[in-house]
Amino acid sequence: MASTTDMAAAEPAPLHKHPYHLVDPSPWPLIGSFAGGALVLGIILLAHYGIHWMLYLGIIGVLSTMFFWWRDVIREAHTPGMHTPVVRIGLRYGMTLFIASEVMFFVAFFWAYFHFALYPNHVAGAEVAIWPPKGVLTFDPFGLPFLNTMILLLSGCTVTWAHHGLLNGDRKTLIQGLALTVVLGASFTFFQAVEYMEAPFKFTGGIYPSTFFLATGFHGFHVLVGTTFLLVCLIRAMKGHFTPERHFGFEAAAWYWHFVDVVWLFLFVCIYWWGAGEIAEH
Incomplete structure (x- = not known):
């Protein structure tokens, strides 16, 4: 069985004086909101007027937000003391x-x-x-x-x-x-x-x-x-x-x-x- 010292060494100390998660400033919630709005508006424009470009913009925005936001979460997971x-x-x-x-x-x-x-x-x-x-x-x-x-x-x-x-x-x-x-x-x-x-x-x-x-x-x-x-x-x-x-x-x-x-x-x-x-x- 691992000793208390070994367990402490395996688990990095929190970066703050508490173990809770403080989210760093991120652009993705705001960008994701605009991208989601563009996606819904694009569906409406395509359904009623046959306009495609807004839908494509919304899809690209949502997928980009997902990719970069989850990339940041993975980076957090590899930062000692974060997770x-x-x-x-x-x-x-x-x-x-x-x-x-x-x-x-x-x-x-x-x-x-x-x-x-x-x-x-x-x-x-x-x-x-x-x-x-x-x-x-x-x-x-x-x-x-x-x-x-x-x-x-x-x-x-x-x-x-x-x-x-x-x-x-x-x-x-x-x-x-x-x-x-x-x-x-x-x-x-x-x-x-x-x-x-x-x-x-x-x-x-x-x-x-x-x-x-x-x-x-x-x-x-x-x-x-x-x-x-x-x-x-x-x-x-x-x-x-x-x-x-x-x-x-x-x-x-x-x-x-x-x-x-x-x-x-x-x-x-x-x-x-x-x-x-x-x-x-x-």
């Missing part, structure tokens, strides 16, 4: 609350889906109160959806394997596990794109396509975000940023990825399997 144990607890609380907010985000889509699935007589213009609505052909749940389920479940195993390697100081296992997880995440996105191209219904085809594409589409977006998150962790792992004692950036990515896995399981069971109707032929 004290108290600060790291705060980061954990922040990530936990963020994932909780994401849970409620998807609850809204499931609520909409089950409202019409359990009360199909509420579907406007429906001739027969059934779900899926009459004339809607659905996916075979044990085709591409089941393949994607296996891919995500396997990716949950590989990211856990990477975490195990990190905790045991095995950098090779960490890198291999993260690389496999990134590949599996990209594979899921590819197969979901194929599924969308083969979809027997369009987004504007009524309430079923709307709820389907909103729920699975936003999940697909979260898979893209999670894959990018893990890719950044892979690059950081290759640079030796993580240690068995200090690796919250990786933990946050793993939490987020497991959340994405769980949401997909609910989507597969509720929408693809339980909500399946007449299967479309491919």
